[in-house]
Amino acid sequence: MAIWFARSRNLVSSLRHNLCTSTILIKRDYSHRPVLTTSHQLPSTVFSSPFVASLLRHESTAVEKQPDELVLHSDDQEEALQELDFPGGKVGYTSEMKFIPESSSRRVPCYRVLDEDGRIIPDNDFVPVKEKLAVRMYEQMATLQVMDHIFYEAQRQGRISFYLTSVGEEAINIASAAALSPDDIVLPQYREPGVLLWRGFTLEEFANQCFGNKADYGKGRQMPIHYGSNRLNYFTISSPIATQLPQAAGVGYSLKMEKKNACAVTFIGDGGTSEGDFHAGLNFAAVMEAPVVFICRNNGWAISTHISEQFRSDGIVVKGQAYGIRSIRVDGNDALAVYSAVRSAREMAVTEQRPVLIEAMTYRVGHHSTSDDSTKYRAADEIQYWKMSRNPVNRFRKWVEDNGWWSEEDESKLRSNARKQLLQAIQAAEKWEKQPLTELFNDVYDVKPKNLEEQELGLKELVEKQPQEYPPGFHV
Amino acid sequence: MSSIIHGAGAATALSTFNPVDSKKLVSPSRTNLSVRSQRYIVAGSDASKKKKSFGSGLRVGHSQKLIANAAVATKEADTSASTGHELLLFEALQEGLEEEMDRDANVCVMGEDVGHYGGSYKVTKGLADKFGDLRVLDTPICENAFTGMGIGAAMTGLRPVIEGMNMGFLLLAFNQISNNCGMLHYTSGGQFTIPVVIRGPGGVGRQLGAEHSQRLESYFQSIPGIQMVACSTPYNAKGLMKAAIRSENPVILFEHVLLYNLKEKIPDEEYICNLEEAEMVRPGEHITILTYSRMRYHVMQAAKTLVNKGYDPEVIDIRSLKPFDLHTIGNSVKKTHRVLIVEECMRTGGIGASLTAAINENFHDYLDAPVVCLSSQDVPTPYAGTLEEWTVVQPAQIVTAVEQLCQ
Numbered sequence: 033m034a035i036w037f038a039r040s041r042n043l044v045s046s047l048r049h050n051l052c053t054s055t056i057l058i059k060r061d062y063s064h065r066p067v068l069t070t071s072h073q074l075p076s077t078v079f080s081s082p083f084v085a086s087l088l089r090h091e092s093t094a095v096e097k098q099p100d101e102l103v104l105h106s107d108d109q110e111e112a113l114q115e116l117d118f119p120g121g122k123v124g125y126t127s128e129m130k131f132i133p134e135s136s137s138r139r140v141p142c143y144r145v146l147d148e149d150g151r152i153i154p155d156n157d158f159v160p161v162k163e164k165l166a167v168r169m170y171e172q173m174a175t176l177q178v179m180d181h182i183f184y185e186a187q188r189q190g191r192i193s194f195y196l197t198s199v200g201e202e203a204i205n206i207a208s209a210a211a212l213s214p215d216d217i218v219l220p221q222y223r224e225p226g227v228l229l230w231r232g233f234t235l236e237e238f239a240n241q242c243f244g245n246k247a248d249y250g251k252g253r254q255m256p257i258h259y260g261s262n263r264l265n266y267f268t269i270s271s272p273i274a275t276q277l278p279q280a281a282g283v284g285y286s287l288k289m290e291k292k293n294a295c296a297v298t299f300i301g302d303g304g305t306s307e308g309d310f311h312a313g314l315n316f317a318a319v320m321e322a323p324v325v326f327i328c329r330n331n332g333w334a335i336s337t338h339i340s341e342q343f344r345s346d347g348i349v350v351k352g353q354a355y356g357i358r359s360i361r362v363d364g365n366d367a368l369a370v371y372s373a374v375r376s377a378r379e380m381a382v383t384e385q386r387p388v389l390i391e392a393m394t395y396r397v398g399h400h401s402t403s404d405d406s407t408k409y410r411a412a413d414e415i416q417y418w419k420m421s422r423n424p425v426n427r428f429r430k431w432v433e434d435n436g437w438w439s440e441e442d443e444s445k446l447r448s449n450a451r452k453q454l455l456q457a458i459q460a461a462e463k464w465e466k467q468p469l470t471e472l473f474n475d476v477y478d479v480k481p482k483n484l485e486e487q488e489l490g491l492k493e494l495v496e497k498q499p500q501e502y503p504p505g506f507h508v
Numbered sequence: 509m510s511s512i513i514h515g516a517g518a519a520t521a522l523s524t525f526n527p528v529d530s531k532k533l534v535s536p537s538r539t540n541l542s543v544r545s546q547r548y549i550v551a552g553s554d555a556s557k558k559k560k561s562f563g564s565g566l567r568v569g570h571s572q573k574l575i576a577n578a579a580v581a582t583k584e585a586d587t588s589a590s591t592g593h594e595l596l597l598f599e600a601l602q603e604g605l606e607e608e609m610d611r612d613a614n615v616c617v618m619g620e621d622v623g624h625y626g627g628s629y630k631v632t633k634g635l636a637d638k639f640g641d642l643r644v645l646d647t648p649i650c651e652n653a654f655t656g657m658g659i660g661a662a663m664t665g666l667r668p669v670i671e672g673m674n675m676g677f678l679l680l681a682f683n684q685i686s687n688n689c690g691m692l693h694y695t696s697g698g699q700f701t702i703p704v705v706i707r708g709p710g711g712v713g714r715q716l717g718a719e720h721s722q723r724l725e726s727y728f729q730s731i732p733g734i735q736m737v738a739c740s741t742p743y744n745a746k747g748l749m750k751a752a753i754r755s756e757n758p759v760i761l762f763e764h765v766l767l768y769n770l771k772e773k774i775p776d777e778e779y780i781c782n783l784e785e786a787e788m789v790r791p792g793e794h795i796t797i798l799t800y801s802r803m804r805y806h807v808m809q810a811a812k813t814l815v816n817k818g819y820d821p822e823v824i825d826i827r828s829l830k831p832f833d834l835h836t837i838g839n840s841v842k843k844t845h846r847v848l849i850v851e852e853c854m855r856t857g858g859i860g861a862s863l864t865a866a867i868n869e870n871f872h873d874y875l876d877a878p879v880v881c882l883s884s885q886d887v888p889t890p891y892a893g894t895l896e897e898w899t900v901v902q903p904a905q906i907v908t909a910v911e912q913l914c915q
């Protein structure tokens with residue numbers, strides 16, 4: 033089947049007679065490829081997309097002019113000659129009535145760098161990670177584990193109302209964050225606190241949010257794990273699934289307009305990809321040529337819904353092409369692979385002004401949240417397998433240790449320090465006073481309107497009249 | 509399909525209203541009302557006689573006369589300005605938008621067909637040529653997504669003006685509008701602001717059927733964090749547009765499909781309107797009539813009759829649908845002690861219902877009679893002309909209601 037697109041009619045006709053005699057080699061200009069130091073070819077440069085977006089979307093911002101391109105992928109050159117200029121480009125004809133199959137015979141392979149034992153697989157494309165960076169990545173992955181453990185226990189003890197761990201997804205959390213620039217704007221789902229940790233959000237700051245105290249930047253207005261930090265370019269999480277995707281297209285649009293050297297990065301779960309916002313977000317970013325990196329954590333489950341009940345495609349990675357978006361499937365439990373893929377994706381997004389989709393294959397080792405008992409709907413040995421044999425933190429640790437960058441001693445020191453710091457943070461967060469009543473009415477608008485002033489006054493009077501009805505220490 | 513209706517609707521709207529010199533259209537009785545005013549709005553000419561057909565063969569016509577007769581006096585002040593320029597309401601919106609885009613490079617526009625096409629009601633006409641197709645951005649058809657895009661862009665420093673091709677379609681964006689737009693400033697503890705304007709045509713038009721005749725103000729009014737205004741004259745359309753763009757809060761600006769071709773002379777010098785202020789349309793003594801958007805013209809038509817019958821109604825265009833300007837409204841209630849609300853919104857759960865509650869709560873002691881509220885019937889707006897007409901409040905009903913209230 034011949035599929036080909038061309039921008040210029042002249043170019044096509046001038047090439048026509050060549051078609052019969054020789055195979056056209058596709059010449060693409062990748063002069064904007066990421067400048068990364070690697071001995072191998074980067075994954076970002078090995079596309080085989082048959083479609084080349086031919087027109088720049090915005091006349092007013094023509095980022096960089098691309099050369100006329102022609103991609104030909106033809107087994108039947110006779111038929112390739114017959115084409116019609118439909119709106120949107122030329123389409124070749126075929127006399128074969130052939131439906132595109134629902135899936136390809138081979139599933140899209142998963143890019144990885146480290147094998148299960150934490151050894152680099154020979155002849156691999158990846159962006160090298162030096163000692164300092166590697167150690168920091170490992171430390172943060174381990175810290176995230178400790179944080180999850182302690183906050184989870186705090187919830188079990190009834191000290192906070194809700195919690196949700198990222199157990200099993202530490203590599204996606206930390207390695208993606210490490211691959212980004214601090215100027216890249218992150219629009220998270222909710223299982224990516226590691227990105228914030230990497231950017232410097234302290235354990236105290238995490239604790240303050242979970243306890244909703246006076247020091248919480250969200251002023252105690254959101255349930256635990258809905259972090260947000262303007263300073264760290266991390267949008268405040270909102271509960272409804274997938275709303276952040278079209279927003280990310282908007283952030284990308286904004287960055288594009290201001291010609292910033294940064295991109296939007298948004299996270300979503302496998303379940304979230306069923307929402308209309310996922311599809312519209314991808315389509316919008318593609319059409320706007322907005323620098324957005326979409327990272328889907330395919331962890332197999334959306335609460336109790338298995339991916340086989342969520343979609344019938346070969347996962348998420350294949351959806352990118354339908355929207356005209358470059359995509360890659362990566363082993364989400366391989367920190368080096370995630371790092372390389374995200375780093376290349378963000379370079380492409382920024383230098384070429386285009387969205388990129390990454391599907392990171394992983395597993396949600398913890399329950400969905402503290403409101404869930406996942407043993408009710410999945411086998412205990414499945415959880416165990418992912419927890420032990422496929423553990424991303426252990427895998428990365430082996431590699432770091434094999435390099436001689438990490439020791440047993442470092443390990444126990446790090447974990448006990450993190451533990452200590454977290455316990456203190458929790459105690460302090462618990463003791464902090466809560467927001468005063470007036471914060472109930474602030475920030476609904478930039479300036480408090482009269483009706484809210486009245487409501488505040490009324491409530492204050494009520495509290496002053498019946499202080500016994502309100503918790504001690506409650507201040508107006 | 510809907511965009512076809514829209515395109516056609518816009519074209520019809522443009523072609524049926526031949527704006528004529530306002531003075532020719534001033535009916536004799538009108539002078540009673542307009543003593544305080546030198547300026548007039550002209551709602552249309554002989555539009556009611558002329559029937560235009562939609563591209564799809566739909567006929568339009570009947571309700572034009574309602575508005576064609578509704579020439580009224582507007583703001584009393586600032587009339588001394590002999591300068592000024594005359595324009596139609598959609599042009600006033602465009603002018604306000606263009607001025608703000610000139611003033612602030614962060615202001616951008618997004619929506620369906622807002623670019624070179626200029627928007628279904630031509631509010632963004634010429635802007636793409638002037639500011640480029642990135643700042644005046646045509647988006648794919650997905651309301652929730654372009655509203656989300658606007659929110660994301662706003663959180664990173666832009667001031668997007670988001671056009672809903674028709675208000676009814678913004679129901680598809682309800683999630684972004686309520687769960688995100690209205691809440692993120694609050695839930696982020698004030699860290700992020702969402703200075704977007706969401707605007708578009710709404711209200712009962714000329715036989716556009718149920719989905720194209722929505723009054724979404726009733727749906728949106730309980731979303732915390734959102735401000736809502738409805739424009740009704742070229743003067744306030746421009747002033748409110750500019751104010752909405754400058755606001756740090758998300759503002760929904762309601763435009764009415766039948767008002768886009770109202771003509772008025774507006775000042776040459778720059779002005780903005782207060783987003784939270786009601787507009788005194790006609791001061792009076794006997795009764796307070798509160799209204800907004802297109803019903804303002806039905807009220808003013810009724811007022812003519814009422815004045816002839818010896819009544820002196822005070823007419824206030826509440827303009828700010830959230831929050832209500834209870835200061836202006838309260839002062840009027842304290843003077844007249846009687847309130848009639850006239851709205852195009854739904855009887856159940858509408859703006860009028862909220863306003864009634866607010867007046868009862870705040871000014872109960874000043875009322876000599878219970879507040880009366882005239883609203884649209886609680887039915888999907890039917891297509892057929894007569895049925896449609898019966899759905900919304902007509903001037904005669906207003907006259908009767910005032911007579912009963914003032915007994």
Ligand SMILES: Cc1ncc(C[n+]2csc(CCOP(=O)(O)OP(=O)(O)O)c2C)c(N)n1
Pocket residue numbers: 223271272273300301302303304305329331333334335396400
């Ligand atoms: C719009 C919406 N619908 C439903 C929910 C309830 N909900 C919360 S998390 C979740 C599952 C999401 O799964 P996935 O996207 O795979 O993310 P994961 O939890 O696996 O990280 C659901 C259904 C929600 N928050 N928002």
Ligand SMILES: [Mg+2]
Pocket residue numbers: 301302303329330331332333334335396
């Ligand atoms: Mg999942």
